[in-house]
Amino acid sequence: MGDYDHRSIEAKWQRFWEERRLFYAPRDARRPKYYILPFLPYPSGDLHMGHMRNYTIGDAVARCKRAQGFNVFHPIGWDAFGLPAENAAMVHKTHPRTWTLKNIARMKEQLRLFGFGYDWEAEVSTCEPEYYRWNQWFFLEMLKRGLAYRKKSRVNWCPRCQTVLANEQVVEGCCWRHEETPVEQRELEQWFLKITHYAEELLADLDKLAEGWPERIRLMQRNWIGKSDGARVQWAVAGSDKLITTFSTRLDTAYGAVAVLLAPEHPLVNELIAGLPGSAAIARKVGVLRQQTRRAQVTGEVEKEGIFTGRFAANPFSGDQVPIWVSNLVLMEYGTGAVQAVPAHDQRDFEFAKKYRLPIKVVIQPLATKPLAASAMQQAFTGPGRLVDSGPYTGMPSEKALEKMMDDLARKGRAEPVTLYRIKDWGISRQRYWGTPIPVVYCNACGIVPVPEEQLPVVLPLEVEFTGVGLSPLLNVPEFINTSCPKCRGKARRETDTMDTFIDSSWYFYRYLSPHHDTAPFDPDLVRRWFPIDQYIGGAEHAVLHLIYLRFWTKMMRDLGLVDHDLAVTRLFNQGMVIKDGAKMSKSRGNVVSTDEMVEKYGADTARLFTLFAAPPEKDMEWTQAGVEGCQRFLQRLWRVISKHAPRLRPVSPNPASRPSPLGEDERDLLRKAHQTARRVTTDFDSRWHFNTSIAAIMELVNELYALEPLEETVSPPVLKEVFDMAVLLTAPFAPHLAEELWQQLGHPQSVLETPWPQTDPELAREEECEIVIQVNGRVRSRIRVSEELPDSEVLEQALADPRVAGLINSQRIAKTVVVPKKLVNIVLAS
RNA sequence: GCGGAAGUGGCGGAAUUGGCAGACGCACAGGACUUAGGAUCCUGUGGCCGCGAGGCCGUGUGGGUUCGACUCCCACCUUCCGCACCA
Numbered sequence: 056m057g058d059y060d061h062r063s064i065e066a067k068w069q070r071f072w073e074e075r076r077l078f079y080a081p082r083d084a085r086r087p088k089y090y091i092l093p094f095l096p097y098p099s100g101d102l103h104m105g106h107m108r109n110y111t112i113g114d115a116v117a118r119c120k121r122a123q124g125f126n127v128f129h130p131i132g133w134d135a136f137g138l139p140a141e142n143a144a145m146v147h148k149t150h151p152r153t154w155t156l157k158n159i160a161r162m163k164e165q166l167r168l169f170g171f172g173y174d175w176e177a178e179v180s181t182c183e184p185e186y187y188r189w190n191q192w193f194f195l196e197m198l199k200r201g202l203a204y205r206k207k208s209r210v211n212w213c214p215r216c217q218t219v220l221a222n223e224q225v226v227e228g229c230c231w232r233h234e235e236t237p238v239e240q241r242e243l244e245q246w247f248l249k250i251t252h253y254a255e256e257l258l259a260d261l262d263k264l265a266e267g268w269p270e271r272i273r274l275m276q277r278n279w280i281g282k283s284d285g286a287r288v289q290w291a292v293a294g295s296d297k298l299i300t301t302f303s304t305r306l307d308t309a310y311g312a313v314a315v316l317l318a319p320e321h322p323l324v325n326e327l328i329a330g331l332p333g334s335a336a337i338a339r340k341v342g343v344l345r346q347q348t349r350r351a352q353v354t355g356e357v358e359k360e361g362i363f364t365g366r367f368a369a370n371p372f373s374g375d376q377v378p379i380w381v382s383n384l385v386l387m388e389y390g391t392g393a394v395q396a397v398p399a400h401d402q403r404d405f406e407f408a409k410k411y412r413l414p415i416k417v418v419i420q421p422l423a424t425k426p427l428a429a430s431a432m433q434q435a436f437t438g439p440g441r442l443v444d445s446g447p448y449t450g451m452p453s454e455k456a457l458e459k460m461m462d463d464l465a466r467k468g469r470a471e472p473v474t475l476y477r478i479k480d481w482g483i484s485r486q487r488y489w490g491t492p493i494p495v496v497y498c499n500a501c502g503i504v505p506v507p508e509e510q511l512p513v514v515l516p517l518e519v520e521f522t523g524v525g526l527s528p529l530l531n532v533p534e535f536i537n538t539s540c541p542k543c544r545g546k547a548r549r550e551t552d553t554m555d556t557f558i559d560s561s562w563y564f565y566r567y568l569s570p571h572h573d574t575a576p577f578d579p580d581l582v583r584r585w586f587p588i589d590q591y592i593g594g595a596e597h598a599v600l601h602l603i604y605l606r607f608w609t610k611m612m613r614d615l616g617l618v619d620h621d622l623a624v625t626r627l628f629n630q631g632m633v634i635k636d637g638a639k640m641s642k643s644r645g646n647v648v649s650t651d652e653m654v655e656k657y658g659a660d661t662a663r664l665f666t667l668f669a670a671p672p673e674k675d676m677e678w679t680q681a682g683v684e685g686c687q688r689f690l691q692r693l694w695r696v697i698s699k700h701a702p703r704l705r706p707v708s709p710n711p712a713s714r715p716s717p718l719g720e721d722e723r724d725l726l727r728k729a730h731q732t733a734r735r736v737t738t739d740f741d742s743r744w745h746f747n748t749s750i751a752a753i754m755e756l757v758n759e760l761y762a763l764e765p766l767e768e769t770v771s772p773p774v775l776k777e778v779f780d781m782a783v784l785l786t787a788p789f790a791p792h793l794a795e796e797l798w799q800q801l802g803h804p805q806s807v808l809e810t811p812w813p814q815t816d817p818e819l820a821r822e823e824e825c826e827i828v829i830q831v832n833g834r835v836r837s838r839i840r841v842s843e844e845l846p847d848s849e850v851l852e853q854a855l856a857d858p859r860v861a862g863l864i865n866s867q868r869i870a871k872t873v874v875v876p877k878k879l880v881n882i883v884l885a886s
Numbered sequence: 887g888c889g890g891a892a893g894u895g896g897c898g899g900a901a902u903u904g905g906c907a908g909a910c911g912c913a914c915a916g917g918a919c920u921u922a923g924g925a926u927c928c929u930g931u932g933g934c935c936g937c938g939a940g941g942c943c944g945u946g947u948g949g950g951u952u953c954g955a956c957u958c959c960c961a962c963c964u965u966c967c968g969c970a971c972c973a
Contacts (some may be wrong), residue, residue: 278969394973402972477972677898685911751910828906835906835953873953879905883953
């Protein structure tokens with residue numbers, strides 16, 4: 056037996072798997088399918104530990120499912136468009152395409168060296184015209200149905216990316232790629248996808264995902280969609296025919312309104328203050344408020360302030376005239392940009408009222424606690440209660456009043472019920488080069504004209520210059536820009552914005568099934584056969600980005616008649632982060648461990664094993680060198696014990712029929728341990744994915760093998776072979792190369808990949824004896840070993856007869872006894 | 887502020903349903919083998935007291951339920967994550 060040499064073993068089996076095409080999933084097989092998928096990686100050029108962890112989890116599950124008889128489809132591809140390629144092009148004087156393809160080649164090699172079992176025949180690169188032409192096709196379909204539209208609006212602009220960002224790509228007022236760079240607001244003409252059309256459905260479906268999606272993600276999405284039921288209410292401006300429309304979810308507090316507040320950007324502001332005494336000063340103040348960035352307002356960098364316009368509006372219920380203020384408390388982007396201010400029952404209004412000495416009018420009294428007095432209030436009361444001082448509604452419970460007041464005002468045509476969502480339509484225009492061209496042209500005569508479907512793809516020109524300054528390089532490509540109008544043949548200009556790359560990743564998993572299909576985005580028969588995806592695996596950072604977009608895309612495709620399902624992903628798994636020295640591994644922190652070095656020095660099997668052993672996969676894991684070495688030690692131990700005995704076991708059949716009868720003691724113990732291990736590992740795969748405990752179980756089995764050495768003396772070859780086979784097959788999802796090598800040493804002609812998952816024999820796994828803990832007054836005082844079958848009464852008898860226990864009981868009266876079968880006896884003494 | 891997750895030896899973690907707390911690994915200590923050991927194998931290893939048998943304490947803190955609580959209930963503390971003027 057030679058030493059365990061991970062280099063030669065891993066290379067050997069990687070070649071073997073490739074040559075035999077062992078990871079190809081026959082698309083039309085009759086076996087039950089299992090579609091397992093990692094998030095689409097961005098080809099940054101280096102496989103990092105986060106990727107590695109993601110893929111190790113998926114590959115272990117894929118290999119186990121495969122052994123359990125499933126037709127496993129486990130593809131991967133490349134999120135190949137995106138800004139980093141463009142930045143790299145400027146820095147390294149290369150082309151984004153060259154840079155991207157080189158990175159893909161390198162990362163593919165890295166994946167290969169880890170031995171991940173992907174079906175490479177499904178590979179997709181989103182930067183290929185063959186792929187992105189379908190982005191364009193989808194866009195045109197959406198355009199036809201009004202799901203894509205163009206409008207001028209205030210959008211998020213990242214000065215470093217030099218492009219627009221979707222709301223989902225803004226994190227705490229900053230760019231998701233540049234967390235220190237505040238996002239600016241710009242007024243631009245942009246293309247939008249109408250994700251809000253599906254807001255209600257996307258929200259409702261979260262309940263259907265309760266089984267398979269993490270609670271955390273569903274909650275984040277629920278907040279993001281942000282449904283809110285309320286009413287639009289009209290307030291008549293005194294001395295004018297203007298109406299102000301407010302939005303409120305608490306119409307029941309309307310009698311407590313002491314002001315109407317307008318957002319500084321509200322379109323009526325200028326009109327209202329025009330011509331009033333002091334209007335110049337008011338306008339100046341409004342101007343200051345308008346200058347404040349959204350970020351400054353949200354983070355509290357600027358104070359909440361406001362200014363009285365000098366005008367009044369009539370409360371639609373009471374007719375009371377209340378002052379109209381302009382305040383940065385109110386956001387133009389949400390609701391109607393105008394609100395009723397009810398200091399007694401809204402905390403923000405309360406603080407505003409205190410600051411400007413507005414009255415506080417209590418109109419809801421709590422049911423349980425003592426009545427509120429406006430003068431004594433320290434904060435707003437926002438709970439439900441009974442109405443007071445509210446005209447005809449006085450005395451009603453607030454929930455009921457809300458409905459009644461809504462109805463009454465609606466009947467008068469002064470209010471309408473409305474449901475608002477926080478989610479906004481998805482802005483997809485990017486002023487960048489390396490992305491999918493948006494397939495429209497601008498014609499002076501015809502306006503916006505979609506590129507006809509048969510002219511797709513609109514190919515991204517490769518001959519461009521990267522100056523690094525200004526806007527998209529596409530603006531300097533006249534051959535691309537100048538075109539003729541598909542309608543009137545006249546001169547026209549192409550759209551130079553490209554699509555957000557989150558579009559690429561919204562549907563790639565459909566394309567995997569037929570990556571070269573050229574009459575539709577995918578082959579519908581294959582999609583019917585393989586969808587939904589059984590298991591999706593990736594990090595939580597995409598909770599309200601990719602994971603909400605993909606749900607939208609499936610709905611849209613359903614409405615296009617392309618698929619007949621609502622949900623593309625039934626189960627989602629979020630793996631934890633990889634931590635080193637107490638912080639997330641990242642280049643900027645300088646605590647990155649290179650995956651290449653890991654493979655080179657310790658081997659892919661060791662790296663994979665450690666990744667799964669260090670922590671359960673959903674939790675963050677700490678990467679430690681010592682831990683990696685421990686895992687390598689374990690693989691060496693496994694290697695040594697099996698290699699040592701393998702030569703004489705090669706011809707031996709592990710058939711249960713050839714076991715000696717009766718079994719010797721060591722044989723029984725070993726078989727029991729092996730079958731218990733198989734049961735534990737199988738349970739971990741089938742239920743909770745806690746592979747750290749699976750691996751611990753296999754380690755225990757190996758420890759047992761060492762403890763019984765020399766094995767040849769007390770364990771007959773058929774039994775030893777059976778136990779070794781089991782140990783190897785159970786290890787295979789975690790350390791597949793080593794498993795193949797040992798499997799071959801044990802004389803098996805076929806690959807582990809062609810071998811079914813080991814079956815647990817419950818009879819062999821059964822313990823014959825168990826240890827019973829004997830407690831006296833809840834404290835462990837002794838232990839006895841008894842047969843599993845011994846009835847409770849006899850267990851109790853033996854416990855009472857135990858000398859130590861008997862001594863403790865002495866002559867005291869026994870108040871109570873508890874017997875837990877196979878576990879414990881508790882004797883409670885009367886005190 | 888709101889919502890979520892978590893808190894167990896020197897460290898990573900285990901305890902599937904209220905029933906032996908600390909599996910497995912790391913680190914450390916002792917031993918065997920050895921010219922040597924940073925290889926391998928074996929043994930030990932939560933804290934305190936005790937020569938020992940053994941005893942006491944111990945799962946963030948304080949209460950509670952129970953024969954019995956890491957596990958269930960109440961209150962609180964800490965950490966991480968997400969959301970945060972959403973009217």
